[in-house]
Amino acid sequence: MGMKLIVLVVIVLAVIAVAQLMRVYELTSKIRNRREEDIDLRTNNINASLMMWFLAAFFGSLIYMLYKYGNGLLPEAASEHGQDIDWLFNINWIIVFFVFFLTNALLFFFAYKYAYNPDRKAYFFPHDNRLEMLWTVVPAGAMAVIIILGLMTWNDMMGKPSDDAVVVEIYAEQFKFTARYSGEDNKLGYSDYKLVNGTNPLGVITTANLTGRISELDSTIKEMHNDIEKTENGEKAYSLAASEKMVTKVEKLERILERVVAMQSGYSDSSDVLAEDDYMAKELFLIKDQEYQFIFRSRDVIHSAYFPHFRAQMNCVPGQRTKLKFKPIFTTAEMRTKTGNPKFNYILLCNKICGESHSNMNMAVIVGTVEEFNEWKKTENGNAALVVASTK
Amino acid sequence: MSAAAHTDHGHHHESFITKYIFSQDHKMIGKQFLVTAIIMACVAVVLSILFRIQLGWPGESSSVLSFFLGDTWAPNGILDRGMYLGLVTIHGTIMVFFVLTGGLSGTFSNLLIPLQCGARDMASGMLNMISYWLFFISSVLMLYSLFIETGPASAGWTIYPPLSVYEETIPGSGSGMTLWLLSMTIFVASSLLGSLNYIVTILNLRTKGMKMTRLPLTIWAFFVTAVLGVLSFPVLVSAVVLMLMDRTMGTSFYVNDAIVGTEILEQSGGSPILFEHLFWFLGHPEVYIVLLPALGLTSEIVANNARKPIFGYRAMIGSILAIGFLSFIVWGHHMFITGMNPFLGGVFVFTTLLIAIPSAVKAFNYITTLWKGNIRFTPAMLFSIGLVSSFITGGITGIILADSALDIAVHDTYFVVAHFHVVMGLSAIFGMFAGVYHWFPKMYGRMMNSKLGMVHFWLTLVSAYGVFFPMHFVGIGGAPRRYYDYTVYTGFDENQYGMIMDLNVIISVFAIIGGLAQIIFIFNFFYSARRGQVAVQNPWKGNSLEWTTPVEHIHGNWPGEIPEVHRWPYDYSKPGEEEDFVLQTVPLKDGEEEH
Numbered sequence: 008m009g010m011k012l013i014v015l016v017v018i019v020l021a022v023i024a025v026a027q028l029m030r031v032y033e034l035t036s037k038i039r040n041r042r043e044e045d046i047d048l049r050t051n052n053i054n055a056s057l058m059m060w061f062l063a064a065f066f067g068s069l070i071y072m073l074y075k076y077g078n079g080l081l082p083e084a085a086s087e088h089g090q091d092i093d094w095l096f097n098i099n100w101i102i103v104f105f106v107f108f109l110t111n112a113l114l115f116f117f118a119y120k121y122a123y124n125p126d127r128k129a130y131f132f133p134h135d136n137r138l139e140m141l142w143t144v145v146p147a148g149a150m151a152v153i154i155i156l157g158l159m160t161w162n163d164m165m166g167k168p169s170d171d172a173v174v175v176e177i178y179a180e181q182f183k184f185t186a187r188y189s190g191e192d193n194k195l196g197y198s199d200y201k202l203v204n205g206t207n208p209l210g211v212i213t214t215a216n217l218t219g220r221i222s223e224l225d226s227t228i229k230e231m232h233n234d235i236e237k238t239e240n241g242e243k244a245y246s247l248a249a250s251e252k253m254v255t256k257v258e259k260l261e262r263i264l265e266r267v268v269a270m271q272s273g274y275s276d277s278s279d280v281l282a283e284d285d286y287m288a289k290e291l292f293l294i295k296d297q298e299y300q301f302i303f304r305s306r307d308v309i310h311s312a313y314f315p316h317f318r319a320q321m322n323c324v325p326g327q328r329t330k331l332k333f334k335p336i337f338t339t340a341e342m343r344t345k346t347g348n349p350k351f352n353y354i355l356l357c358n359k360i361c362g363e364s365h366s367n368m369n370m371a372v373i374v375g376t377v378e379e380f381n382e383w384k385k386t387e388n389g390n391a392a393l394v395v396a397s398t399k
Numbered sequence: 400m401s402a403a404a405h406t407d408h409g410h411h412h413e414s415f416i417t418k419y420i421f422s423q424d425h426k427m428i429g430k431q432f433l434v435t436a437i438i439m440a441c442v443a444v445v446l447s448i449l450f451r452i453q454l455g456w457p458g459e460s461s462s463v464l465s466f467f468l469g470d471t472w473a474p475n476g477i478l479d480r481g482m483y484l485g486l487v488t489i490h491g492t493i494m495v496f497f498v499l500t501g502g503l504s505g506t507f508s509n510l511l512i513p514l515q516c517g518a519r520d521m522a523s524g525m526l527n528m529i530s531y532w533l534f535f536i537s538s539v540l541m542l543y544s545l546f547i548e549t550g551p552a553s554a555g556w557t558i559y560p561p562l563s564v565y566e567e568t569i570p571g572s573g574s575g576m577t578l579w580l581l582s583m584t585i586f587v588a589s590s591l592l593g594s595l596n597y598i599v600t601i602l603n604l605r606t607k608g609m610k611m612t613r614l615p616l617t618i619w620a621f622f623v624t625a626v627l628g629v630l631s632f633p634v635l636v637s638a639v640v641l642m643l644m645d646r647t648m649g650t651s652f653y654v655n656d657a658i659v660g661t662e663i664l665e666q667s668g669g670s671p672i673l674f675e676h677l678f679w680f681l682g683h684p685e686v687y688i689v690l691l692p693a694l695g696l697t698s699e700i701v702a703n704n705a706r707k708p709i710f711g712y713r714a715m716i717g718s719i720l721a722i723g724f725l726s727f728i729v730w731g732h733h734m735f736i737t738g739m740n741p742f743l744g745g746v747f748v749f750t751t752l753l754i755a756i757p758s759a760v761k762a763f764n765y766i767t768t769l770w771k772g773n774i775r776f777t778p779a780m781l782f783s784i785g786l787v788s789s790f791i792t793g794g795i796t797g798i799i800l801a802d803s804a805l806d807i808a809v810h811d812t813y814f815v816v817a818h819f820h821v822v823m824g825l826s827a828i829f830g831m832f833a834g835v836y837h838w839f840p841k842m843y844g845r846m847m848n849s850k851l852g853m854v855h856f857w858l859t860l861v862s863a864y865g866v867f868f869p870m871h872f873v874g875i876g877g878a879p880r881r882y883y884d885y886t887v888y889t890g891f892d893e894n895q896y897g898m899i900m901d902l903n904v905i906i907s908v909f910a911i912i913g914g915l916a917q918i919i920f921i922f923n924f925f926y927s928a929r930r931g932q933v934a935v936q937n938p939w940k941g942n943s944l945e946w947t948t949p950v951e952h953i954h955g956n957w958p959g960e961i962p963e964v965h966r967w968p969y970d971y972s973k974p975g976e977e978e979d980f981v982l983q984t985v986p987l988k989d990g991e992e993e994h
Contacts, residue, residue: 011466022922029848029926036932043846043931044938046775050853054776057857058784065864072872076902080876080895092808099805103795110762110791117769118784121705122776128979129706129972130771133994138767139714139760146759150752157752157802158745164804165741181568200656201663259665303738306658308562309671311736311811315877318808322737324671325561326655329738352891358811358879360555361562362569363480366882371891 048123055122062115066108081315082346085353085374087334088164089318095160102149168332172298175291177355177370178209179323180306181362184355184370185209186288195302196282200326201267203306213282217271224264231257290371291355292383298334313358314372316342322359335374342374421532423524426952428531429510430842433835436502437921439538443493448914450486453478455907457884472550483883484553485571489545491556492579496586497541499689499827501534504628507692507834508597508621510842514945515615517606517962519955522599526592533589537582544578552579555881557678560653560671564645567660577646580639587632587639594625594632601625606944608964612716613983615943615968616709619716620695623723624688630727631684638677645669672737679730686823687726691719693830694761694790697783699968700837701765703941704780705772706979708969708994711764718757718764725754735803736810744803751801755794762791773972773979777939778852779837785860786829793822796871814874817867825863832859832920839927840934844950847927851919858916865909869902940980943968947984967994 036043046054084093121129176187176195187209189195196211202220203210231253237243238250245253293299303312305323313320314333321331343351357368375383422428445467452461460476467473472482509527513520521527544551553571554563558579566573601622605614641652651666653674658664702709709715731739731747765787774780796818799805809815832855839847878885878899885903888896937946944964948956962984970981975991987993 010462014466025922026926029930032848032850033930033932042935042938043849044777044935046777046849050850051774051776054781054853055774061857061860064861068864068868072869076872076876076898080872080878080898089808092804095802095804096799096808099799099802103798106795107792110766111788113766114769114784114787114791117766117772118774118776121769121772121774123773127773129773131708131972131974132710132767132771133708133969134711134714139711139764142763143756143760146756150755153798153802154749154752157748157804160804161741161745161748161802164807165744200658203658203663260663263663263665308568308657308659309559313811313877313879315808320736320807320810324738325657326667327670327672327738346892346894348892348894350891350893354887354891356877356879356887359559360484360881363484365484366879366884366887369887 051123055119058115058119084318085335085337086317087336091160092318095156168300169298172300172332174300176302177312178304179310182364182368186291188286190284192284194281196285201263211282213279214276221267228257228260292373292380293335294377294380295335295338295374300332303329308361309359310357310361311359313356316353338374423528425509425513425521428527429506431531432505435538436498439493439497443490444914446486446490448911450483451907451910453483455904480883481550481570485551487881488553488556489551497538503827503831504624504692511617512597512600515618515943517609517944518600518604521596523596526596530589530592533585537585540578540582544575547574549573549575551575560674561657565659580643584639587636590628590632594628597621597625606961606964613964613967616698616715617695619719620691623719624691627684627688627723631681634677635681675734679733683730684726687722689823689827693827696830696834697786700779700783700833701768702969703939704775704777705769706971707768707772708971710767714760715764718761721757732801735806748803758794778849778856779833781856782829782833786826789821789825793818809874811880812874813870813878813880816880817870817874821867840938841945843928844934845927845931846934848923851923855919862909862913866906869905873899873902942980942982944983
């Protein structure tokens with residue numbers, strides 16, 4: 008508290024001191040008959056030259072930063088479409104830098120050059136159709152180029168994946184990602200959030216999971232009914248609010264159970280094969296030069312799966328399946344050589360605010376050869392069962 | 400409020416309450432908006448410095464943090480994770496809505512529309528007063544939300560559901576979010592009342608001879624801004640009301656098949672993406688609601704201080720209209736990676752990049768206005784030049800973000816943060832400063848100190864670019880926004896971590912310098928309001944009508960008849976005139992062309 012008091016006192020004294028200085032300034036202005044709106048020539052010229060100094064510092068600092076960080080904090084794109092994106096980036100940068108340097112230079116230079124001069128009158132120049140046409144048409148042309156190139160790249164990367172693309176699901180929840188590989192058949196088993204529980208964290212639909220979930224819900228509901236009954240009989244003491252909450256909750260679970268039962272009756276056992284060869288992993292292993300079709304889901308809130316090195320990103324939205332494809336083209340080992348950083352790793356980051364630990368939500372990504380992938384799978388996952396891999 | 404009632408202004412008696420508190424006079428209401436916005440801006444700047452301390456020196460104990468946040472939110476002087484997100488959220492909300500919408504448009508539309516159109520007051524003084532008081536209430540609610548136990552809203556200023564709907568996902572989505580939603584609803588009501596008033600006044604209360612094509616560009620900008628507000632803010636209200644229903648009544652507009660914490664929800668069939676559509680249908684026009692008034696103010700100031708007509712007056716109006724129209728069909732560019740149909744994404748790329756054309760026209764017209772001018776560097780002019788620079792510098796990075804193929808690589812990184820802070824934040828705040836310095840004599844009848852204004856400008860300009868220039872690099876480096884720290888980078892790329900942290904320190908240092916520099920402005924503002932040099936009627940030798948009103952504020956603005964207008968407001972340095980300005984009220988000479 009003592010510290011705060013001293014800080015306060017210092018601030019108050021400083022304000023008083025400045026106020027006194029202002030009084031002095033005002034009195035001298037009054038004596039000299041100086042008006043605030045009249046900027047004297049000297050001050051005006053100082054501001055004019057500051058324009059040029061600022062321009063130099065502005066451009067200088069940009070060039071310095073480009074020199075220091077220009078190769079990008081991120082290494083070369085590690086995916087096929089990422090290379091196209093980087094190329095497109097470069098085209099856009101050329102336009103952006105050209106416009107940036109040109110217009111800022113003109114702006115600050117004109118400000119400097121045409122600073123007030125009592126002997127001159129400004130040039131009355133209200134409009135000029137040719138000039139205005141020029142800077143409507145030229146930007147329009149530049150935009151046309153940018154739009155066409157951009158949409159070509161966009162359509163390429165967002166187009167249908169090829170038939171041999173491997174399907175992998177990325178499941179997001181606060182605050183981790185889980186990968187589900189589609190296995191031999193390259194098809195993911197169906198999934199539904201109502202089936203999510205301790206043994207089935209992604210809510211995969213199989214006959215066994217349906218039965219399991221139904222009996223789990225059944226017993227939870229029974230237990231809760233018991234509790235409610237006991238409260239009503241006065242055996243257990245819950246607050247009124249708590250018991251009301253319990254009633255609401257059990258009613259909700261009953262409705263969910265109903266829906267799961269309906270789901271079960273509409274489900275055919277033959278779909279089990281889709282899920283049986285799926286397997287989960289805590290990290291994502293991708294094979295070099297293999298195209299992947301990613302399916303994104305979320306359990307709770309919106310997350311975003313951001314693969315900075317692959318120039319890829321897609322939101323994970325609860326109750327929705329979003330898709331993205333890409334093909335990694337450099338293995339982790341190759342990337343380590345390229346960056347000269349033996350500790351380099353790929354990563355998948357969460358890039359949509361998702362809660363307090365948002366910045367800790369990520370998943371390691373490895374790119375390797377088919378052999379390495381098979382090794383990784385064998386040692387870490389066992390065979391094609393729904394096992395969570397722990398590769399750390 | 401008839402004109403006749405004002406002719407006897409000399410005998411008009413006003414009590415303290417009707418003059419300063421429940422005033423229906425547009426000039427006083429404008430000042431009320433301004434002072435409220437300045438207070439809100441101070442809060443938002445302090446909040447940003449607090450989280451910049453965390454970002455620059457993560458995990459280090461700071462006495463500044465414990466001074467402001469205490470042990471609850473900064474135990475041992477280290478910022479709490481939840482509060483970090485709360486600070487980010489409230490900083491964004493206050494800056495976008497309370498400072499740059501309420502503060503900028505509220506202040507200058509109120510002050511200038513009647514004065515520059517030649518009206519006695521706003522169409523409805525009563526609605527205008529209510530508009531301010533709703534703004535005040537919503538400001539208080541927003542500030543109050545900082546002090547509640549579970550913390551303020553912390554789902555980001557865009558409050559995407561389901562994060563913003565369920566307390567279980569983030570504590571800030573408890574009563575903090577309820578207050579946020581309430582505050583915003585009231586804010587929108589205020590904004591709508593204001594906007595309707597502005598539109599009606601501009602269309603109906605222009606003085607004789609004030610054709611639409613003789614209006615200063617400020618009025619055109621305020622007009623289009625108000626139209627944008629009237630058309631887009633109601634969508635935000637609906638979005639907010641639906642969210643309130645999701646939060647309290649268990650509806651499922653924005654919720655679909657989710658499990659929050661351990662609680663399984665039965666809500667099904669809604670879509671979080673629906674909210675994003677509704678939000679950005681406001682959110683994107685909002686960017687121009689913030690930006691256009693600043694562009695309008697500076698068009699006026701640049702012409703006045705270059706002593707030249709604004710170049711391409713009609714093209715400037717056309718650009719404002721084009722930008723206003725396009726701003727309604729570009730919102731999807733915030734949502735390229737939500738799983739939107741790629742074709743639809745392509746359409747939004749197209750419409751978004753079209754905005755570059757009217758923007759380029761405006762930028763070049765500004766620059767041409769300076770060419771062969773005779774420039775006085777008043778603080779207002781300095782800030783206007785700063786605006787043109789930031790409008791260009793921030794605008795061109797928009798080209799990158801509008802291009803969906805590129806956006807996917809930098810979406811939600813610091814590149815976005817840098818982009819919108821430069822193009823919208825800096826431009827609008829520079830425009831606002833310019834406006835305050837320029838029209839201060841019309842508000843308080845006194846002059847602000849110009850030397851202090853210059854120091855304020857140069858410090859602000861340098862520190863603003865010092866903050867946001869390096870931020871582009873952080874973003875291109877792939878650093879996501881709204882991260883509490885970047886320790887995750889130590890696990891996969893040490894080099895990158897080093898660079899991000901280097902830049903983050905630079906950014907934070909400039910943020911602190913920039914924040915402190917504003918003390919100069921605050922001091923200058925409040926000191927000059929009471930003790931500044933008494934202004935003359937037309938200190939800047941301007942052409943528009945507000946400079947024909949007396950220095951002392953009077954109800955009804957003009958003591959006698961409202962002056963008649965004979966020409967556009969940009970006859971600066973017109974050949975054949977002795978002075979380098981011609982008031983709008985001066986009749987055209989025989990054979991004189993209008994412009």
